[in-house]
Amino acid sequence: MIPDFIGGFFLPTYLTTLGILAIYGLHRYQLIYLYFKNRNNKPRYKSVLNKFPVVTIQLPIYNEQYVAKRLIEAVVRINYPHHLLEIQVLDDSTDETQSITRNCVNNLQKIGFNIQYHHRKDRFGYKAGALSYGLKSAKGEFVAIFDSDFIPNTSFLHDTLHYFTDPTIGMVQVRWGHINQNYSHLTQIEAILLDGHFVMEHGGRNLSGRFFNFNGTAGIWRRKAIETAGGWQLDTLTEDTDLSYRAQLQGWRFIYLPDVVCSAELPVEINSFKSQQFRWTKGLVQNGVKLLPFIVRSNITLKIKIEAFFHLSANLCYPLMLILSLLFFPTMVFRSYQGWSQILLIDFPLFFLATVSVSSFYLLSQRELCPSSWKKQIKYLPLLMSIGIGLSVSNTLAVIEALLGIESPFKRTPKYSIQSPTSTYVNQQKYQSKIGFTPLIEIILGIYFCFTTLYVWSSGNYILIPFSLIFLAGFFYMGLMSLFQTPITRFLQTKNKNIK
Secondary structure, rough: OOHHHHHHHHHHHHHHHHHHHHHHHHHHHHHHHHHHHHOOOOOOOOOOOOOOOOOOEEEEOOOOOOHHHHHHHHHHHOOHHHHHHEEEEEOOOOHHHEEEEEEEHHHHOOOOOOEEEEEOOOOOHHHHHHHHHHHHHHOEEEEEEEOOEOOOOOOOHHHHHHHOOOOEEEEEEEEEOOOOOOHHHHHHHHHHHHHHHHHHHHHHHHOOOOOOOOOOOOOEEEEEHHHHOOOOOOOOOOOOHHHHHHHHHOEEEEEEEEEEEEEEOOOOHHHHHHHHHHHHHHHHHHHHHHHHHHHHHHHOOOHHHHHHHHHHHHHHHHHHHHHHHHHHOOOHHHHHHHOOOHHHHHHHHHHHHHHHHHHHHHHHHHHHOOOOHHHHHHHHHHHHHHHHOOOOOHHHHHHHHHHOOOOOOOOOOOOOOOOOOOOOOOOHHOOOOOOHHHHHHHHHHHHHHHHHHHHHOOOOHHHHHHHHHHHHHHHHHHHHHHHHHHHHHHHHHHHHHOOO
16 A cells, blocks of 8 residues: 555656756756857957946945955955046945944045945845945946955956947956865865856856856946846845846846956855855745746747746756655655666666766866866765755755745855965854754754665665765765864864864
8 A cells, every 4th residue: 555655646756856857957968068069269359448447346245354354455456547446345234344344445545545435224135235325326337346255356357348348248257266165175065066157057158148147246247237227126135146137138248257267265164155055046046936937028039048947947956856855765665566677767867867967067167177187076076966965955945935935134154264274263153154953854864864775775776875875975964064063173173273
């Protein structure tokens, strides 16, 4: 009776879920194909600016006392005529960051920089609200934006502005670099994830004429493009993607520059990383709900519509992975009554397609960025796939909130000016993200996959053991790290200090 129930409900649901994930895996292969097909068609500007325009640089800041000064000092080093450069420090902070940024701005004003300090009494609209507030008084024809954890190069404006000699260009985005990639295994994984996004996703989409999104920082806008697209709107957590699609639907073209790099600091704490991923996941789904109806009805080409659908719906894979996790064990039990031939013919190819597409996607990105050393990153791929699965619990909650229209505040990702493996953050408790209840669920799922792996082994279905182990490792890593990363780090650093 129980096997019949599993076969009648769980098995079709399991196979459908696995099939949908495999389709998204095929889409990753398509992005890889688009990138390699077009990678030599790198953007070139039509001509050089004869006269430099007025540029406004906006620095949205909220409670970033450890990195705010570093950002401001990097921005004033940008090579550009001072009389044509306006810097807006948009500081919504409620802590010591206010005094740090005020003093920094005052000192720079005294030596001749056109830099203004703006502080709102409330955080209405969060980052989007701050950018919109600053834009009202901005003088620039072009607007560059940098988040507090970024360190722009001195040549940033010279590297980007000449592309605007084409009057159809609305935004230029550069690639993110990583100043603390070697801090830990976690930051190594984060760097690989972001590299995949910037190399394969941005590269494949932009070079093939599809839409791609401004990443909220390390980019520069034509002010007219912002205004004609309806400005910064406050109804999603990823206002950058929202404005990007609205601007491109208005006919503005975007440029991505993979060879221009703006370095940034990666989150070193697992709960901060989860909070960041939650915000990005929820925001992208919110944009899918908001924008896909307009995209479908628009007169853009079918290939752009299809890519927009896959882009804006990609995070639906998280609840699908969670469903797959829960159904994995009961379907294996049912399959044992039918024999293992179906698993070999159906499940394994679908699992292979869904998982190998991920490893190929990120490994090829590393090969493009680091031709001489990319093989060293292979060792991180199992952990990368495990972390992706481990994120499925918290990111599924993000998807559900977005689909149900549940509002939540914009939680910025705290940074601690961590630039080397010897740096520490454990004493900076005030900025550490809350743990929440998801680690308990993640650990329970890890235990669940211990039994699943034992069953798969005992039943002789060895071909699925690697997949089961990836789920097991992902849930345990995410749950245990969320609970114990900070106390373990503090213990180790105290021990090392005592030894010295």
